[in-house]
Amino acid sequence: MRKVVCIMANKRVTMQDIADACGLSRNTVSKVFNGRGAVPPATRAMIMQKASELGYGLPAVEKPVVSQQAGGSIALLTNNMPMDYHFGTYFVTTFTDQICRAGYTLKMFEISVDELQKKQLPPHFIPDQMAGIVAIEMFDTDYLAMICNLGLPTVMIDSPVHSLIHLYPCDFVSMENVASINALMKQLIALGARRIGFVGDKEHCGSFYERWFGYRLGLEQAGLELDERLCILAPDASPYNDPDWLIAQINRMPELPDAFVCANDYLAIHLMNAIKKKGMSVPDDIMITGFDGTSQSALVEPALTTVKIPSIEIGRMAADTLLARIRNPALPYSWTHIRTNPIWRGSTRQEKTK
Numbered sequence: 001m002r003k004v005v006c007i008m009a010n011k012r013v014t015m016q017d018i019a020d021a022c023g024l025s026r027n028t029v030s031k032v033f034n035g036r037g038a039v040p041p042a043t044r045a046m047i048m049q050k051a052s053e054l055g056y057g058l059p060a061v062e063k064p065v066v067s068q069q070a071g072g073s074i075a076l077l078t079n080n081m082p083m084d085y086h087f088g089t090y091f092v093t094t095f096t097d098q099i100c101r102a103g104y105t106l107k108m109f110e111i112s113v114d115e116l117q118k119k120q121l122p123p124h125f126i127p128d129q130m131a132g133i134v135a136i137e138m139f140d141t142d143y144l145a146m147i148c149n150l151g152l153p154t155v156m157i158d159s160p161v162h163s164l165i166h167l168y169p170c171d172f173v174s175m176e177n178v179a180s181i182n183a184l185m186k187q188l189i190a191l192g193a194r195r196i197g198f199v200g201d202k203e204h205c206g207s208f209y210e211r212w213f214g215y216r217l218g219l220e221q222a223g224l225e226l227d228e229r230l231c232i233l234a235p236d237a238s239p240y241n242d243p244d245w246l247i248a249q250i251n252r253m254p255e256l257p258d259a260f261v262c263a264n265d266y267l268a269i270h271l272m273n274a275i276k277k278k279g280m281s282v283p284d285d286i287m288i289t290g291f292d293g294t295s296q297s298a299l300v301e302p303a304l305t306t307v308k309i310p311s312i313e314i315g316r317m318a319a320d321t322l323l324a325r326i327r328n329p330a331l332p333y334s335w336t337h338i339r340t341n342p343i344w345r346g347s348t349r350q351e352k353t354k
Contacts, residue, residue, distance in 0.1 A: 021050050023169075024151055043151050046329040072131035074099050074322065076108045077147065079116055080137040088136050091157065094315025095134065102323050104131060111138070119146050127152060132322050139205040144168060153325035155318050159206035171325060172335040173318040177210035177291075178217065180307040180340040184261060184289050185218025187342075191349050193258035193287060197230035199271055200263025204236040208263045211291060215261050230257045240267055246274035257286060259348070265290035265297045268304055272347065287348040293340075302346030314338050 019026045029047055076092070096106045107130075109122045119142055121127075132153040138144060139160045145168070148154055154170035163172075188196060196219065202212035219226050232240075232249045239245045250256070262268035268290030272282050282288055282302060290297055293308030317336055325331060344350075 018047060018050050022046055022151075028151070043329070046151075072104055073107045073129060074104045075125060075130045075133045076106055077111060077125075077133060077135045078108070078137045079111045079140070081108070081110050088157070088311070090311035091136070091315040091318070094312045095319050098316055098319030099323065102319075111143070116140055116143055119143055121146075132326050134318060134322060141166070144170075153322055153329060155322045155325070157314065157318060161203050161206055161209045163206050169333060171321050171333055173314055173321055174335070174337055175207060175309045175314065176337045176340050177207050178214040180342055181211045181214030181261065181291070182218050182221075183342050184305070184307065185215060185222070187344070188259045188261070188287060188289070188348065189218070189222045189224075191287065194224060195227070195230055195255060195257045196224070196259045196261060197227075197232070197253075197257040198263070199232045199240075199260050199267050201236040201238075202233060202263075204263075211261075211263050229254055241270050243270065243274040243277045246271055247278050250274070250278065259287035259289070262288065262290050265292040265294045265304060265306055268306070268347075269296060269300055272300060272304070282347050283349045289348060291340075293343060297343075298345070305343065305345045305348040307340045307342050309340050310338055 015029045016026050019029045022029070024043070024047070028043065076095075099106060109125050111122065114120075115122060127150050130152055132155075133147060133150070134155045134157065135144070135147060136157040138147075138156065139158075141160045141163070144156065144160060144163075148169045156168075156170055156172045158174050159172055185196065196215075198212060198215045200208055200211070202209050216226055230253055232246070234240075234249070260268075260271060262271060268288050272288055275282050275286055275288070280286060288304070290304045290306040291309075293306050297304040297306045317338060321334065321336065
């Protein structure tokens with residue numbers, strides 16, 4: 001948390017005062033005023049603005065000139081580079097186009113497991129050379145705090161689990177999760193489902209937890225009991241892509257659910273394969289829904305009922321948010337949720353079973 005420093009009128013303002021007010025080191029502030037070493041444009045602008053507010057006096061010849069010209073690099077940090085079955089594949093393309101039009105280039109950094117555990121930045125990541133950061137598939141709370149403490153404009157796509165109770169000094173752009181899952185639940189119940197299970201690690205990330213919340217809310221609204229024995233809630237690193245492992249999870253259940261709500265399309269598609277291998281039918285025996293709206297969801301048989309994430313719009317919104325933060329570091333931090341939309345397909349029955 002940044003300190004709020006009150007400077008008395010008769011007290012000489014020092015670089016340390018400015019550093020304290022900005023939540024930065026004195027060395028960083030010194031670089032700006034002495035012209036030694038690179039400082040990100042957004043950080044430089046914040047320091048100069050705070051210096052002006054505190055009445056830090058400089059001889060006219062020593063006042064640094066802050067360039068208003070856009071340019072430099074934006075760092076994309078990820079622990080898991082978005083590939084197939086992930087909305088982020090389209091997000092990256094749109095985000096890159098937006099920042100390039102504004103005069104920036106994108107540099108991608110994939111954080112290794114060792115770097116994540118040791119809370120280290122990649123050796124080729126040089127903060128002074130970055131104008132801002134966008135982070136996707138980064139769900140470690142301590143690592144996120146470390147990124148935010150760099151003092152660079154930062155936008156997170158999605159969030160760590162339980163991040164709503166933390167005051168991170170960064171912006172978030174995410175998909176809406178609760179209302180869309182709640183809509184799926186209402187429709188599944190209208191189609192006759194009474195025993196509904198959830199598939200996915202609810203502690204994996206913020207979006208998974210919100211989908212779990214929407215699932216539980218749907219049960220509660222319908223007066224149905226939550227039975228975690230009908231759910232597959234294993235850690236995200238578990239072999240969800242192994243049909244035999246999934247069949248073993250299903251066989252442990254006291255009874256077969258009428259439907260499964262899956263945390264994303266990847267889980268749903270592999271679950272459909274397991275159900276078929278078990279000799280059962282989707283949707284006649286079990287209805288299945290996903291989340292993401294990936295291209296694969298429309299190609300499987302039957303086509304997967306899912307929730308479409310507007311990846312292109314999220315990419316644009318994230319770029320606009322980051323660029324606004326770079327231009328004005330003093331803006332209030334924001335959390336933006338982009339509406340998602342259920343898509344009804346063949347993996348759920350079209351009318352209530354008689």
